[in-house]
Amino acid sequence: MSGTLLKEELLQLDNKRRSIMRDIEEAMTFLNSTPVGLRGSLVDSEGFPRDDCDLYAVRRARHTVNCGHNDLKSIEATIHEKLSQLHEECRGEAEEQMQRDKMKKKSEDDQRRRDELKQVMSSKEPFVRVVDVATGSPAEEGGLICGHLIVQYGDVDAEKVLEGGFGEMARVTSSYEGQMLRVWVRSPSDDDCGGARELFIVPQRWRGEGLLGCTFEPMKLN
Numbered sequence: 001m002s003g004t005l006l007k008e009e010l011l012q013l014d015n016k017r018r019s020i021m022r023d024i025e026e027a028m029t030f031l032n033s034t035p036v037g038l039r040g041s042l043v044d045s046e047g048f049p050r051d052d053c054d055l056y057a058v059r060r061a062r063h064t065v066n067c068g069h070n071d072l073k074s075i076e077a078t079i080h081e082k083l084s085q086l087h088e089e090c091r092g093e094a095e096e097q098m099q100r101d102k103m104k105k106k107s108e109d110d111q112r113r114r115d116e117l118k119q120v121m122s123s124k125e126p127f128v129r130v131v132d133v134a135t136g137s138p139a140e141e142g143g144l145i146c147g148h149l150i151v152q153y154g155d156v157d158a159e160k161v162l163e164g165g166f167g168e169m170a171r172v173t174s175s176y177e178g179q180m181l182r183v184w185v186r187s188p189s190d191d192d193c194g195g196a197r198e199l200f201i202v203p204q205r206w207r208g209e210g211l212l213g214c215t216f217e218p219m220k221l222n
Contacts, residue, residue: 006086024068027061121184121196124151127158128216137213142201152184173203
């Protein structure tokens with residue numbers, strides 16, 4: 001049962017409890033105005049019904065008090081049970097909300113890191129251009145197209161190529177055979193605005209040559 005329904009039930013129970021308490025209070029006020037009160041005898045010393053009070057009204061008021069006390073015990077026990085359920089429900093809802101907040105924060109943090117990484121990659125100098133992509137090749141399946149400018153290939157970027165040469169790309173390709181390789185590319189097309197985009201390619205054996213099925217053209221590096 002949801003916390004809202006439990007709260008509605010508790011409100012109804014509390015209203016009923018207050019109504020019973022009012023009835024008991026009114027009955028006790030009447031009984032206290034009589035010579036017998038709640039516990040006094042309804043017969044005189046000779047065993048005859050008393051004639052100094054309305055015995056029917058007294059019995060009815062006593063019944064209201066006695067039944068009211070029993071009803072109060074039952075209602076208060078139910079209220080206690082519902083309050084325990086509400087406590088558990090609220091705690092569960094609080095934990096769920098905390099989990100949602102945690103997931104939202106993680107998603108926001110992940111998005112911020114992706115945005116920061118994209119900004120870094122977009123500022124990098126491209127070092128090779130894709131000039132040919134074979135149909136059905138791992139490169140095509142990974143999203144590479146002719147004209148893509150590669151700014152990061154695994155751990156290889158323009159700076160690493162300047163240090164170790166373009167053979168670094170072959171090293172990375174071989175080491176990632178059968179595994180997902182992260183590649184950042186830029187497109188000279190207007191709709192991409194020159195921003196870097198992340199691709200995932202799995203170098204592997206296929207019906208064509210090599211592990212990628214594409215051709216790169218080295219670019220002049222500064």
